[in-house]
Amino acid sequence: MIAVDDMVAAARTATEQDWRWASVVARDRAADGKFFYSVQTTGVYCRPSCAARLARPENVRFHPTRAEAERAGFRPCRRCKPDQPPPAERHAAKVAEACRLIEAADELPSLGELARAVGLSPHHFHRVFKAVAGVTPKAYATARRAERVRAGLTRSGTVTDYRAGGTNAEIRFAVGECSLGSILVAKSQRGICAILLGDDPDALVRDLQDRFPRATLIGGEAEFEHLVAEVVGFVEAPRHGLDLPLDVRGTAFQRRVWRALQEIPSGETASYTDLAKRIGSPKAVRAVALACASNRLAVAIPCHRVVRHDGALSGYRWGVERKRALLDRETVA
Numbered sequence: 633m634i635a636v637d638d639m640v641a642a643a644r645t646a647t648e649q650d651w652r653w654a655s656v657v658a659r660d661r662a663a664d665g666k667f668f669y670s671v672q673t674t675g676v677y678c679r680p681s682c683a684a685r686l687a688r689p690e691n692v693r694f695h696p697t698r699a700e701a702e703r704a705g706f707r708p709c710r711r712c713k714p715d716q717p718p719p720a721e722r723h724a725a726k727v728a729e730a731c732r733l734i735e736a737a738d739e740l741p742s743l744g745e746l747a748r749a750v751g752l753s754p755h756h757f758h759r760v761f762k763a764v765a766g767v768t769p770k771a772y773a774t775a776r777r778a779e780r781v782r783a784g785l786t787r788s789g790t791v792t793d794y795r796a797g798g799t800n801a802e803i804r805f806a807v808g809e810c811s812l813g814s815i816l817v818a819k820s821q822r823g824i825c826a827i828l829l830g831d832d833p834d835a836l837v838r839d840l841q842d843r844f845p846r847a848t849l850i851g852g853e854a855e856f857e858h859l860v861a862e863v864v865g866f867v868e869a870p871r872h873g874l875d876l877p878l879d880v881r882g883t884a885f886q887r888r889v890w891r892a893l894q895e896i897p898s899g900e901t902a903s904y905t906d907l908a909k910r911i912g913s914p915k916a917v918r919a920v921a922l923a924c925a926s927n928r929l930a931v932a933i934p935c936h937r938v939v940r941h942d943g944a945l946s947g948y949r950w951g952v953e954r955k956r957a958l959l960d961r962e963t964v965a
Contacts, residue, residue: 652694655680664718668695670706677701682712726750727764730757731772740773774918801847805840807833808860810867812954815930816840817860818849823877827863827930829950843928867931870898870962874932882926885916889923896937899962903941925949931958 655663663680670677671687677695678684695701698714708715716722730746741749746769747757761769803825805818816836818826826843828836841849859876866874880890888911895910896902902910908920924935925947936955940946948955 650694652680653689653692656682656692657686659683661720668698668701668714669693670695670701670704675706676709677706677714678709679712679714679718682709682714684709684711723760723764726752726757727761730761730769731765734769734773740770743769771918801844802850803840803844803847804850804856805837806851806856806860807836808857808864810864812867812950812957815860815864815867817856817863819856819859820879822879824859824863824929824932825879825881826928827932828928829930829954863931867958868961870931870958876932878929878932880929880933882923885913885919886923886926889920890927890929890933893924893927893933893935893937896934898934901937901939901943901959904938904946905941907938934958937962 652663652667652669654660655666656669659681661681666680668677668679670693672691672693673687677698693704695704698708701714702708717725727750729750733741733746733749743754743758747754750757752760758768761772765772801820803818803820805816805826807814807816809815812829813831814829814833814836816826816828816830816833816839817824818828818840826840828839830836830839837851862876863874880887882890889907892907892910904917904921904924905914907924908914908917911920913919924938927933927935927949930936930950936948936958938946945952945955945959
């Protein structure tokens with residue numbers, strides 16, 4: 633007869649040689665859903681990523697589905713909750729619910745109120761929200777509020793004479809090509825109102841239509857091509873300057889930021905913190921970043937000259953590679 637100790641040793645060896653055991657030992661989240669494991673001494677089954685104390689390998693059995701684990705007589709672990717959606721899905725659902733609450737509220741709910749609404753502690757909720765959304769709840773709320781303000785101002789017409797998305801305005805435009813891809817230049821009666829960069833000319837035109845949904849857009853005029861050529865020339869050789877009137881549309885704060893951007897010399901950069909100090913609002917770093925992201929006049933208002941505090945390139949609405957290319961050209965003597 634085979635000794636009991638030998639049977640235990642054989643079970644341990646077989647388990648340790650199984651790739652699934654390696655996933656359990658590593659608490660590998662990538663293995664969640666691929667299989668479940670049960671522990672005979674506790675009578676429970678778990679996800680591979682369960683943070684519970686590691687069981688002895690000879691007591692572990694593997695199951696392809698949770699239904700099979702339950703048919704074998706095991707109950708779900710109270711810690712990793714294998715009978716519920718995976719943590720990533722649960723967290724995403726809770727963050728989505730919190731985002732809906734933030735967007736529906738007239739005033740930002742407190743961290744505690746949001747956490748209670750989704751059934752988490754404030755600390756855990758803050759950590760989960762940032763992990764899923766990439767920003768804190770407060771930062772998300774600030775960004776959404778800024779978007780609502782911009783949308784409201786556009787609808788009410790208090791920022792520009794082109795009320796209700798450009799009603800009664802004529803905007804001429806043309807699309808050309810430069811070394812950075814496609815470029816759209818648009819001009820109102822006041823001056824250049826949009827310089828957009830991208831890979832798809834049709835997408836640039838749709839972007840312009842979205843920005844001025846009630847304006848009369850006029851494209852394809854041959855005499856407008858020289859204006860596009862002048863802007864393209866500036867993109868290719870920025871040190872030559874761009875001497876064209878601009879139709880700058882934005883809130884008072886945005887216009888302050890954009891003026892400060894235009895004061896950054898070609899070939900130099902500034903951080904968002906520097907820019908906030910320059911406009912006299914040192915604590916408004918995040919709002920400054922939002923204003924930079926709202927700029928519609930690529931290169932003419934040089935938001936590409938703003939970098940992170942450590943000098944690294946951060947986000948650029950027209951792509952970080954285009955930002956790097958523009959900065960490289962400006963540093964060439």
